[in-house]
Amino acid sequence: MSLKAIALGLLATSALAGAAVAQDTIKIGVSIPAATHGFMGGLNWHAAEAEKRLEAANPNIDLIIVTADGPADQASDLEDLVSVHQIQALVVLPFESEPLTEPVRAVADTGAFITVVDRGLTDPSIQDVYVSGNNTEMGVNSAEYMKTRLGEGDNIVILRGIPTVLDTERFDAFMGAMEGTGINVLDNKFANWNRDDGFEVMQDFLARFPDIDGVWAQDDDITLGVVEAIKQAGRESEMFVVGGAGMKEIVKGVMDGDPLVPVDVLYPPAQIATAMDVTVNHFISNGPVTGSYILGSPLITQENAEQFYFPDSPF
Amino acid sequence: MSVAAHETGKPSKGFRIDLKTAGPLVALIVLCILGYLLNPAFLNEGNITNILTRSAFIGIIAVGATFVITAGGIDLSVGSMAAFIAGVMIIIMNSAVDTFGVSIWTVVLGCGSSLILGIGAGFINGFLNTKAKIEAFIVTLGTMGIYRSLVTYFADGGTLSLNNGARDIYRPVYYESFLRIPIPVWVFIAVAIIGWVLMNRTAFGRYCMAIGSNEHVARYSAIKVDRVKTATYILQGLCVSLATIIYVPRLGSASSATGVLWELEAIAAVIIGGTMLKGGFGRIGGTVIGALILTSIGNILNLTEIISNYLNGAVQGVIIVAAVYLQRGSLRTGRKKSAE
Numbered sequence: 001m002s003l004k005a006i007a008l009g010l011l012a013t014s015a016l017a018g019a020a021v022a023q024d025t026i027k028i029g030v031s032i033p034a035a036t037h038g039f040m041g042g043l044n045w046h047a048a049e050a051e052k053r054l055e056a057a058n059p060n061i062d063l064i065i066v067t068a069d070g071p072a073d074q075a076s077d078l079e080d081l082v083s084v085h086q087i088q089a090l091v092v093l094p095f096e097s098e099p100l101t102e103p104v105r106a107v108a109d110t111g112a113f114i115t116v117v118d119r120g121l122t123d124p125s126i127q128d129v130y131v132s133g134n135n136t137e138m139g140v141n142s143a144e145y146m147k148t149r150l151g152e153g154d155n156i157v158i159l160r161g162i163p164t165v166l167d168t169e170r171f172d173a174f175m176g177a178m179e180g181t182g183i184n185v186l187d188n189k190f191a192n193w194n195r196d197d198g199f200e201v202m203q204d205f206l207a208r209f210p211d212i213d214g215v216w217a218q219d220d221d222i223t224l225g226v227v228e229a230i231k232q233a234g235r236e237s238e239m240f241v242v243g244g245a246g247m248k249e250i251v252k253g254v255m256d257g258d259p260l261v262p263v264d265v266l267y268p269p270a271q272i273a274t275a276m277d278v279t280v281n282h283f284i285s286n287g288p289v290t291g292s293y294i295l296g297s298p299l300i301t302q303e304n305a306e307q308f309y310f311p312d313s314p315f
Numbered sequence: 316m317s318v319a320a321h322e323t324g325k326p327s328k329g330f331r332i333d334l335k336t337a338g339p340l341v342a343l344i345v346l347c348i349l350g351y352l353l354n355p356a357f358l359n360e361g362n363i364t365n366i367l368t369r370s371a372f373i374g375i376i377a378v379g380a381t382f383v384i385t386a387g388g389i390d391l392s393v394g395s396m397a398a399f400i401a402g403v404m405i406i407i408m409n410s411a412v413d414t415f416g417v418s419i420w421t422v423v424l425g426c427g428s429s430l431i432l433g434i435g436a437g438f439i440n441g442f443l444n445t446k447a448k449i450e451a452f453i454v455t456l457g458t459m460g461i462y463r464s465l466v467t468y469f470a471d472g473g474t475l476s477l478n479n480g481a482r483d484i485y486r487p488v489y490y491e492s493f494l495r496i497p498i499p500v501w502v503f504i505a506v507a508i509i510g511w512v513l514m515n516r517t518a519f520g521r522y523c524m525a526i527g528s529n530e531h532v533a534r535y536s537a538i539k540v541d542r543v544k545t546a547t548y549i550l551q552g553l554c555v556s557l558a559t560i561i562y563v564p565r566l567g568s569a570s571s572a573t574g575v576l577w578e579l580e581a582i583a584a585v586i587i588g589g590t591m592l593k594g595g596f597g598r599i600g601g602t603v604i605g606a607l608i609l610t611s612i613g614n615i616l617n618l619t620e621i622i623s624n625y626l627n628g629a630v631q632g633v634i635i636v637a638a639v640y641l642q643r644g645s646l647r648t649g650r651k652k653s654a655e
Contacts, residue, residue: 035467035472035473036467036571036572037570037572038473038474038572041467041470041471041473041474041570041571042472042473045472045473163624163625187620189616189624190624190627194572195566195568195570195572196565196566196573199566200365200369200617203365204365207356207359207362207365207618208354208356208617208618221474224568225566228565232490233361249476313473314471314472314473314474315472315474
């Protein structure tokens with residue numbers, strides 16, 4: 001049923017894109033990475049939801065979502081959005097900052113309104129609006145929670161994401177906030193934002209360290225692997241895990257009071273919706289919208305989990 | 316060239332095979348000593364069990380890949396195929412729970428569908444390669460993209476998760492042990508033994524080597540080349556399906572991130588083990604050791620703090636190249652001796 005709906009949706013979008021649209025329609029291109037990872041799957045879902053909602057509310061707005069498999073692919077997408085669709089505004093989540101800066105500048109040179117999401121460009125003067133999660137706050141909030149549960153002499157291990165600026169920001173912020181607490185960080189390893197790697201890296205940590213009190217997994221996909229490894233070793237009662245992002249399974253667990261994963265730290269996949277809202281507002285609002293919108297990374301606890309729970313999202 | 320290697324390998328089976336086995340085995344032993352020196356926890360029973368269990372996925376797939384590569388083909392689709400099969404298995408089991416309820420039959424149905432999908436996917440690769448005459452590299456590059464997209468589509472860009480009840484029944488397939496050896500390792504052992512027998516003691520194995528050495532000669536020798544080549548891809552699909560059957564109960568989920576780069580790991584395991592990439596000569600025992608080497612590298616890197624996290628890929632690359640060099644070195648001395 002839902003598959004059919006998506007197929008129909010795709011057909012409708014491409015039909016719309018092909019057809020000549022009335023002159024006063026405002027076309028907004030949305031260029032995002034393809035759904036190749038849980039978080040991006042969630043982001044794609046939120047983009048599609050926002051498109052439905054915004055187009056229903058504003059008949060003169062036409063949002064065109066395109067997804068790319070890599071930086072080069074995304075650069076081509078941007079060219080198509082300009083030449084084929086002649087967009088008046090662009091919402092872009094760049095695959096990588098460096099290689100996409102010039103392609104986005106080329107879009108800006110056509111006079112389009114530019115909204116950049118999450119990963120910034122190397123030249124911020126190109127963008128009119130910047131919407132982002134907060135990696136630093138994510139790291140700090142995770143550390144702050146660790147501090148409420150642990151004290152001097154306790155041990156934690158860290159599973160990091162993929163070596164990127166984003167990961168380094170989170171990690172450095174976390175380590176900064178942990179300084180001087182006397183909590184030992186035994187080691188950190190990359191688990192590539194992937195549950196299989198999370199499982200294997202955690203198995204190895206468990207084989208290596210007999211005493212672990214807390215795990216910072218930084219990402220909910222990794223968290224799922226970590227939880228299985230801990231259960232396999234039968235050490236659920238010794239430690240707890242702090243993940244990140246806001247995957248629905250994890251948020252549900254927090255809601256239900258899972259002692260192994262008591263909290264989560266938000267890094268909202270819905271930020272793309274915020275960016276699309278702000279961009280549409282540029283055309284329909286009578287107030288200014290330019291500037292930076294840095295979304296919070298609050299701690300998701302049993303008390304507030306419900307407001308971060310999207311059961312229909314794939315993530 | 317590969318014909319020569321094949322022929323010199325044949326007559327003096329006794330000690331020549333020992334020489335050839337030595338390369339990868341030496342590499343594995345050196346790696347184990349290194350692992351122990353870096354962290355004595357490496358040789359803990361628990362850690363060894365972890366390494367063996369993890370090797371099972373890549374190892375089982377690599378046994379299938381050994382046949383494909385020996386017969387002169389290549390299969391790039393195995394990682395995506397594993398993700399696709401895992402995804403469809405989960406969908407089938409979840410809907411079976413709705414009709415049959417949570418029972419052992421749900422899991423049996425899932426495993427059965429996995430076998431059918433694996434065989435079917437292998438047949439498609441083999442058929443397109445032999446009958447439609449499309450290069451194996453291109454066929455499997457195509458199916459690789461198709462399977463990866465399909466699992467992303469089925470999962471709606473997110474993750475397919477197995478029903479919790481079905482998961483509880485299925486879980487032991489990965490987590491339980493028999494005679495203190497985990498079930499996945501038993502499956503790996505069984506697949507390796509059957510693979511070894513097929514490769515070294517049956518006409519099918521000899522045909523694979525003959526086709527990989529020289530397809531035209533094999534054809535003139537009345538070997539049914541197309542049929543044998545298709546069979547290697549079907550065997551590969553079967554191996555992927557078996558690997559998936561023991562993979563799904565581990566995390567009970569499949570997503571577009573499942574099985575990424577497994578094809579390269581499987582090919583690496585095959586080559587480290589001494590099978591020739593251009594075909595004509597296959598070694599199942601070497602493939603098993605190759606899979607163990609690959610898994611051990613990752614494990615050792617996780618057990619030490621000495622090497623920067625950023626250099627993990629470099630260390631893996633160096634060890635893979637070194638292992639293959641050792642292997643080639645022993646081949647060369649073996650050939651020199653036979654010339655003398």
